[in-house]
Amino acid sequence: MTIRVLVVDDDATAQDILTRLLDRLGYEVASAGNGVQALDKIHQGFFHCVLIDYNLKDIKGSDLALQIRTLNPSSKLICLSGEIITDPVFDLALLKPVRMVDLKKAIDDLCFS
Secondary structure, X not given: OOOEEEEEOOOHHHHHHHHHHHHHOOOEXXXXXXXXXXXXXXXXXXXXXXXXXXXXXXXXXXXXXXXXXXXXXXXXXXXXXXXXXXXXXXXEEEEOOOOHHHHHHHHHHHHOO
């Protein structure tokens, strides 16, 4: 099974780096630069895992996560932030910068559990 991952980050460089690295790790990856784009992608198809920057410019990451959770309850939601996040809407929160080995383990653990 190929895991479909959506990267949501308004920092174009961070989004591009994450997208390329996850693609190289064998995931099917899409990206969105804001909450509106993310919800559009969610409406277009199912993602096993959604990586959400907590501090998006147009919407708080936890508010976006709640909307995604409503649309796709089985999607795994990972918060990426430069600060410690303990919001229970996320399945997991990781501190930026995140090491790819840690991110891969988190995605695989959540999606294959």
